[in-house]
């Protein structure tokens with residue numbers, strides 16, 4: 001009897017093949033379950049999510065495994081595969097990280113339990129509802145739906161949920177080094193897209209095809225501190241604070257690339273962004289570019305960040321400062337280091353890269369928007385939002401795991417599946433939340449993209 005109960009509970013928890021919930025309802029169940037598994041990174045504990053995904057996959061007979069560094073058993077990744085005929089080509093990879101951004105120290109400001117997935121005022125609240133457990137729940141639900149309906153596939157569909165996206169080395173980098181054949185694909189779909197909706201309902205789906213590159217730099221000042229009785233001109237603290245001050249005031253050169261140029265041009269066609277149109281030609285002329293960028297910044301800092309390398313001082317301790325530089329893909333890390341040295345213009349301040357391997361540099365190639373996956377996204381978006389949506393490639397200012405795969409030659413697209421109202425809380429913020437309708441529409445969009453890319457028609 002106990003055994004029967006155990007089976008029944010498993011059926012209730014993971015929805016066996018004979019349950020006929022809609023795609024949206026199933027996605028919502030998965031999202032609720034995933035939010036309740038706290039995978040705040042650090043420490044991560046992503047194995048909680050990997051175990052859950054494995055149980056769901058097993059209950060539907062989807063081939064899946066948990067993979068990761070055996071020395072780090074709490075940080076497992078998850079990989080599942082639905083086989084296809086291969087008639088349309090190599091696999092489609094769906095990916096979403098399993099860790100979430102920490103809630104503390106702002107937990108008390110939340111209006112609902114960040115790990116409760118509670119439905120309140122028409123929203124599902126919780127850490128990960130935007131970044132990135134809604135995407136993960138949708139990808140899982142699409143895999144399950146294909147399996148439940150026994151649909152024939154024209155290429156394999158792989159689901160990867162990688163650990164440690166917010167941090168370091170146990171996630172996608174580990175998989176690339178140790179399990180490449182299990183995740184290798186013709187192209188991949190990931191987080192990282194942008195979705196802008198204007199007041200009149202027009203939508204711009206920015207498909208992320210490239211991203212700025214995190215580049216960590218350390219400034220170290222050398223000299224003698226001295227005393228009040230004997231102040232010294234080579235006091236390292238004075239030199240370091242001068243260096244930091246110069247860096248924060250310096251303007252980084254404007255570098256409009258073809259992806260951003262096209263993105264801004266299409267955005268300027270929306271009524272809310274008409275103010276951009278007269279500024280765009282000015283960005284192309286060196287004499288007027290900096291002033292135009294400043295005007296853009298005054299209206300929208302996110303757009304300005306797409307135009308040049310940006311620098312944030314992240315730590316200033318004794319005679320050492322740490323910088324988080326987000327570099328334009330058209331600049332090498334050496335270009336940036338040379339420029340920082342010129343701005344600081346002080347030989348007693350050493351400017352060096354922080355230790356650790358550099359992040360991969362990848363520019364979107366001209367054929368990036370000519371893959372079957374990109375075309376499928378364009379077509380699915382146009383079908384679901386027939387009157388008011390445009391799809392354009394986009395360079396994000398934030399970094400995702402996609403860069404590591406792109407550097408191996410795989411086109412990866414960041415797509416924002418879920419509509420949000422203007423002014424909604426952002427990813428990583430207090431009261432991260434999503435409406436059930438946005439989740440429903442988002443998984444439907446994903447379903448159509450996957451059907452078009454990997455279906456048998």
Ligand SMILES: [Zn+2]
Pocket residue numbers: 097131132165191
């Ligand atoms: Zn994310």
